[in-house]
Amino acid sequence: MLLDYDRLGWLRVALVGFTAAVAAFLLLPVVFIVLLSFGSSRWLAFPPPGWTLKWYQQLLADPTWIDAALTSARIAAMAAILAVVIGLFASFSLVRGEFRGRQVLRGLLLTPMVLPVVVFAIAIYAFFLRIGLAGTTVGFVIAHTILALPFAIIPITAALEGFDKSIEDAAIICGASPLQARLRITLPSIRIGIFSAAIFSFLASWDEVVVAIFMASPTLQTLPVKIWGSLRADLSPVVAAASSLLVGLTLCLMIVTALLRRKLSR
Amino acid sequence: MTRPFLSIRAVRKTFGAFVAVHDVTIDVPKGEFLTFLGPSGSGKSTTLYAIAGFQDPSSGDVLLEDRSLLSVPSHKRNIGMVFQRYTLFPHLSVAENVAFPLRVRRRPDGEVKRKVADMLALVRLENFADRHPGALSGGQQQRVALARALAYDPPILLMDEPLSALDKKLRQEIQAEIRRIHRETGVTILYVTHDQEEALHLSDRIALFREGRIEQIGTGEDLYLRPASEFVAGFIGNSNFLSAEHLQTADGASTIRLADGSIVTGVKTTTSFGQGQKVRMMVRPEAFRLTPGPTSAALAVEIVDTAFFGDRRRVVARTAGGDEIDVRPTSDAKEADSTAPSGQRIFFDPASAFLFPA
Numbered sequence: 001m002l003l004d005y006d007r008l009g010w011l012r013v014a015l016v017g018f019t020a021a022v023a024a025f026l027l028l029p030v031v032f033i034v035l036l037s038f039g040s041s042r043w044l045a046f047p048p049p050g051w052t053l054k055w056y057q058q059l060l061a062d063p064t065w066i067d068a069a070l071t072s073a074r075i076a077a078m079a080a081i082l083a084v085v086i087g088l089f090a091s092f093s094l095v096r097g098e099f100r101g102r103q104v105l106r107g108l109l110l111t112p113m114v115l116p117v118v119v120f121a122i123a124i125y126a127f128f129l130r131i132g133l134a135g136t137t138v139g140f141v142i143a144h145t146i147l148a149l150p151f152a153i154i155p156i157t158a159a160l161e162g163f164d165k166s167i168e169d170a171a172i173i174c175g176a177s178p179l180q181a182r183l184r185i186t187l188p189s190i191r192i193g194i195f196s197a198a199i200f201s202f203l204a205s206w207d208e209v210v211v212a213i214f215m216a217s218p219t220l221q222t223l224p225v226k227i228w229g230s231l232r233a234d235l236s237p238v239v240a241a242a243s244s245l246l247v248g249l250t251l252c253l254m255i256v257t258a259l260l261r262r263k264l265s266r
Numbered sequence: 267m268t269r270p271f272l273s274i275r276a277v278r279k280t281f282g283a284f285v286a287v288h289d290v291t292i293d294v295p296k297g298e299f300l301t302f303l304g305p306s307g308s309g310k311s312t313t314l315y316a317i318a319g320f321q322d323p324s325s326g327d328v329l330l331e332d333r334s335l336l337s338v339p340s341h342k343r344n345i346g347m348v349f350q351r352y353t354l355f356p357h358l359s360v361a362e363n364v365a366f367p368l369r370v371r372r373r374p375d376g377e378v379k380r381k382v383a384d385m386l387a388l389v390r391l392e393n394f395a396d397r398h399p400g401a402l403s404g405g406q407q408q409r410v411a412l413a414r415a416l417a418y419d420p421p422i423l424l425m426d427e428p429l430s431a432l433d434k435k436l437r438q439e440i441q442a443e444i445r446r447i448h449r450e451t452g453v454t455i456l457y458v459t460h461d462q463e464e465a466l467h468l469s470d471r472i473a474l475f476r477e478g479r480i481e482q483i484g485t486g487e488d489l490y491l492r493p494a495s496e497f498v499a500g501f502i503g504n505s506n507f508l509s510a511e512h513l514q515t516a517d518g519a520s521t522i523r524l525a526d527g528s529i530v531t532g533v534k535t536t537t538s539f540g541q542g543q544k545v546r547m548m549v550r551p552e553a554f555r556l557t558p559g560p561t562s563a564a565l566a567v568e569i570v571d572t573a574f575f576g577d578r579r580r581v582v583a584r585t586a587g588g589d590e591i592d593v594r595p596t597s598d599a600k601e602a603d604s605t606a607p608s609g610q611r612i613f614f615d616p617a618s619a620f621l622f623p624a
Contacts, residue, residue, distance in 0.1 A: 174366055
């Protein structure tokens with residue numbers, strides 16, 4: 001290979017240095033937030049004059065934070081389930097279907113990912129206001145499902161494209177009805193894709209803030225909205241603690257995903 | 267004649283204006299190993315897929331014991347099939363793969379267990395029951411696929427180029443397995459391949475497909491020794507074609523003039539040719555003998571190349587007429603030194619040659 005790592009010589013040092021710089025650039029803000037959440041300064045001074053857990057105690061003692069976290073989890077879970085189910089049907093028709101405009105449909109289903117979120121947020125907010133869904137859980141879930149759909153469709157179509165349809169034909173000739181063959185053979189075979197779809201669409205909703213700000217009401221707030229609101233009201237280290245927990249949970253999900261993928265693909 | 271077990275009647279399949287299969291009719295007796303042989307795109311797989319139910323024929327019928335299969339969906343046809351590609355269910359173990367057709371038929375657990383054990387013994391993979399397909403070689407995967415296809419005792423087993431992804435040595439090994447399994451189970455097998463050696467090795471009968479039609483159907487010997495057309499002669503085995511001119515025919519034996527002017531008499535023919543008609547004479551490489559002296563039905567040739575293959579030699583010779591021919595002198599015959607480049611003559615028995623229209 002042209003760029004064989006073993007043959008780079010002194011360039012290897014430069015490469016490692018560059019990679020470290022990029023990693024630091026990506027990670028430093030997160031590290032700062034986490035450090036500040038343990039700092040004793042009320043004013044988020046850095047370096048922290050001392051260390052404390054009191055911001056976490058405050059966070060966990062405040063029912064509005066707990067509420068926001070539970071709301072986030074509930075909406076993300078529902079959005080993820082809906083996105084995976086819709087994504088499954090959509091992927092089957094995108095991969096297996098032989099109709100005109102298949103590529104156009106695929107593009108259309110992926111637009112929520114490339115469309116400026118704020119444009120989408122304003123549009124759906126205006127629409128939901130008119131039909132009375134603004135500020136409701138249903139509205140929240142629908143909006144987040146649409147945003148999460150591309151994250152479900154991409155891994156599922158990829159898995160389905162990598163799955164040889166002859167395997168399904170083999171199940172059918174073995175005596176399974178087409179539906180049985182899909183449920184018992186095709187779905188388990190693409191389970192890694194389905195699992196990734198579930199995780200990514202959960203995360204797409206879990207850390208989404210723009211649409212959530214529009215959809216939120218005083219009684220219905222997701223965690224990112226609550227963080228945003230607290231930041232504007234008073235810049236307390238509790239926000240840093242909440243952010244740290246948000247990052248922590250995301251990290252956990254990614255690690256679990258990686259482990260499960262490794263286990264499933266064996 | 268007893269009524270046929272499987273009857274393919276005037277099956278035709280068109281894709282738009284393209285006719286993939288032209289009114290193919292074959293009767294298959296129970297227990298036969300019938301191979302559909304032909305180049306790619308000759309309609310052999312399409313015919314097989316019509317029997318499996320993955321392709322609906324445009325017209326015609328497929329009857330199993332006098333009942334039409336066409337209205338029966340694939341999963342209720344109770345047919346076994348082994349595919350060209352590896353089609354084991356990746357998330358199930360070998361034993362679960364073989365058990366799958368029995369499970370969807372809701373057979374009792376005890377029977378499933380017994381049958382799976384029998385089938386794995388049949389393909390000699392008893393020790394692999396708990397492996398997953400990813401941990402098997404290609405040959406092992408196809409043997410499991412075979413066990414799975416036979417687990418529910420289907421009356422017919424369809425095999426669509428099951429060995430084409432394997433290397434030559436493994437192919438021969440599994441061919442022997444397939445022969446043994448056919449013998450032991452007595453299942454009727456329809457086998458698709460483009461490999462004529464595989465077809466000759468395995469089949470009771472071979473249907474040779476060409477452009478959606480059956481060019482000839484018969485035993486391997488029929489096709490090799492009595493080819494119905496130049497296409498059959500060229501496709502089955504090795505053959506040499508020499509351009510010639512037909513002079514006359516009497517009692518099924520023709521006299522022809524080869525391109526170099528030599529006259530050959532007594533060439534077997536079943537077609538009638540006009541005088542002076544251009545013909546092609548086919549002679550199998552092993553029907554040639556190299557000989558130093560002048561003989562009847564002998565051609566003056568120059569030796570172009572010789573190669574040694576252990577059990578035989580292969581000699582490429584060029585006639586005075588410019589045709590290159592392939593000669594396989596058997597090693598037992600005391601023949602002329604085939605390394606001498608020129609002055610050689612090759613001799614053949616005219617009765618082993620065939621004439622086809624040019």
